Amino acid sequence: MESYEIPVLAVKGLRKQYGDGCSYCSGPKKEGLERNFCPQCGTVYACQDISFEVYEGEILGVVGESGSGKSTMMSCLYFDQEATDGEVYISGYEEGKSNILRQSRQQRRYIKNHLMGIVYQNPEKGLKMDFSAIGNIAEKLIAAGHRNVSAMETRGKALLQHVNIPLFRIKDIPRNFSGGMQQRVQIAKALSNNPPILLLDEVTTGLDLSVQANVLDLIKGLQRELGISIVVVSHDLAVIRMLADRTIVMLNGKVVEEGLTDQILEDPQHPYTQQLVHSLL
Amino acid sequence: MVIEGLSKSFSLHNLAINISAIENISMSVKKGEFIGITGRSGSGKSTIIKCINRTYLPQDGKIRYNSSRFGWIDIAEADEREMIYLRRREIGYVSQFLSIMPRTTARELVQQASIEMGYEKQQAAMAAEKLLRHFELEPRLWDSYPNTFSGGEKLRLNIARAMVKRPRLLLLDEPTASLDDASKVRVRELIQQLKEEGTTMLGIFHDIDFMQGLCDRKYNMQAGSFI
Numbered sequence: 203m204e205s206y207e208i209p210v211l212a213v214k215g216l217r218k219q220y221g222d223g224c225s226y227c228s229g230p231k232k233e234g235l236e237r238n239f240c241p242q243c244g245t246v247y248a249c250q251d252i253s254f255e256v257y258e259g260e261i262l263g264v265v266g267e268s269g270s271g272k273s274t275m276m277s278c279l280y281f282d283q284e285a286t287d288g289e290v291y292i293s294g295y296e297e298g299k300s301n302i303l304r305q306s307r308q309q310r311r312y313i314k315n316h317l318m319g320i321v322y323q324n325p326e327k328g329l330k331m332d333f334s335a336i337g338n339i340a341e342k343l344i345a346a347g348h349r350n351v352s353a354m355e356t357r358g359k360a361l362l363q364h365v366n367i368p369l370f371r372i373k374d375i376p377r378n379f380s381g382g383m384q385q386r387v388q389i390a391k392a393l394s395n396n397p398p399i400l401l402l403d404e405v406t407t408g409l410d411l412s413v414q415a416n417v418l419d420l421i422k423g424l425q426r427e428l429g430i431s432i433v434v435v436s437h438d439l440a441v442i443r444m445l446a447d448r449t450i451v452m453l454n455g456k457v458v459e460e461g462l463t464d465q466i467l468e469d470p471q472h473p474y475t476q477q478l479v480h481s482l483l
Numbered sequence: 484m485v486i487e488g489l490s491k492s493f494s495l496h497n498l499a500i501n502i503s504a505i506e507n508i509s510m511s512v513k514k515g516e517f518i519g520i521t522g523r524s525g526s527g528k529s530t531i532i533k534c535i536n537r538t539y540l541p542q543d544g545k546i547r548y549n550s551s552r553f554g555w556i557d558i559a560e561a562d563e564r565e566m567i568y569l570r571r572r573e574i575g576y577v578s579q580f581l582s583i584m585p586r587t588t589a590r591e592l593v594q595q596a597s598i599e600m601g602y603e604k605q606q607a608a609m610a611a612e613k614l615l616r617h618f619e620l621e622p623r624l625w626d627s628y629p630n631t632f633s634g635g636e637k638l639r640l641n642i643a644r645a646m647v648k649r650p651r652l653l654l655l656d657e658p659t660a661s662l663d664d665a666s667k668v669r670v671r672e673l674i675q676q677l678k679e680e681g682t683t684m685l686g687i688f689h690d691i692d693f694m695q696g697l698c699d700r701k702y703n704m705q706a707g708s709f710i
Binding site: 257415419426444447460461462464468469471472473476477480 | 496497537
């Protein structure tokens with residue numbers, strides 16, 4: 203069998219709630235919730251039983267309105283927030299047999315630094331704005347255990363050139379860069395440790411069309427050339443159509459539909475997905 | 484491929500209506516056959532083709548397809564991963580519209596399809612050039628973006644992209660609808676040639692004359708059923 207039969211990333215029953223819950227809302231069905239919010243105790247169920255798999259070289263699209271739990275899911279996967287419950291397996295970590303959410307802090311840092319990269323919508327979250335562009339990349343490389351300065355410099359230059367940052371600007375600080383450039387530095391940083399998994403959270407939102415095109419071409423190229431598995435969160439259906447093979451649709455913290463991207467867009471089943479697709483034109 | 488009792492309806496939740504597109508369709512396609520489907524617009528021709536490509540999710544019925552990798556598989560219920568594999572390697576789909584990737588040249592488009600099949604870059608580049616030449620696309624167009632092409636050029640590129648994979652099953656959704664007569668003749672020659680090479684094809688055509696002599700068998704549709 204070919205290698206893509208084993209998922210690179212498998213998420214099972216991921217849950218994240220803000221608040222302790224009460225007898226009214228902690229039942230398994232969560233019927234009394236208003237959207238994802240318990241009217242009795244104020245607990246927010248941001249992610250409820252999210253499960254999906256991503257295979258080698260595949261791009262999985264995640265769509266949903268704001269507040270549907272997309273970013274919460276991403277930050278739980280990258281350990282920015284602690285998931286309340288659930289299991290996540292990565293094929294690159296202990297052959298996909300250990301739930302990475304239950305690892306020690308040290309092990310999680312290892313996973314973050316060696317096996318994953320993330321690009322946030324807001325570059326300020328992913329970059330140190332007052333470190334030079336190349337310094338930002340070195341930071342991630344050092345975290346991943348590199349120590350040879352000249353090797354890191356060569357790698358940093360190559361990465362920044364790959365994302366079209368001109369060489370004469372690599373010592374500048376990202377604060378002085380345009381939004382598109384910041385985003386591309388973030389992508390270079392996320393890629394610096396050759397991660398098998400890349401998480402992209404609304405990377406093109408807020409960029410103008412030509413810059414957006416640049417970033418999208420870059421992502422597509424990465425998937426083709428490096429075979430990275432990518433999770434793309436976006437509320438822009440055009441981005442999803444262009445990038446993703448498969449797509450999941452989220453609403454109020456749950457996955458309401460999943461399927462082939464063209465099927466989701468041309469023959470949506472769930473009322474919310476239909477509304478979303480029909481809003482497009 | 485055998486289709487048994489295929490039905491598809493679209494339920495639009497916000498309008499609370501249910502539109503039935505095809506009902507209880509059964510047909511079979513043998514290896515190497517060319518099957519034509521005719522019928523007025525709105526009779527459900529494209530729905531069948533799109534169900535086979537799984538762009539539409541069928542409600543009821545089976546689409547049993549004999550895959551070289553999976554053996555007999557029901558497309559209506561196949562796993563998404565299996566479907567992606569089939570689309571990449573075994574099933575080609577050509578519509579009258581070219582679904583273009585923005586900022587991708589004609590050459591890259593065909594080449595990429597070949598790379599998906601698992602060919603090396605260089606082999607893929609050669610295969611792409613050969614097909615572009617074969618489909619008489621002018622070399623000056625090879626490295627430009629397809630959104631500047633004429634309708635006929637786009638269509639030929641579209642077929643080239645599907646053909647570079649040498650699919651076991653080729654689905655043609657009105658590929659000649661917007662073409663002038665000269666282009667139609669060319670597409671017809673291509674189909675003839677594919678048929679001689681043993682490709683199994685299922686096609687929708689408005690133009691009955693066009694199908695004459697090409698099709699092994701013909702189905703005529705009306706209001707979602709064969710007549």
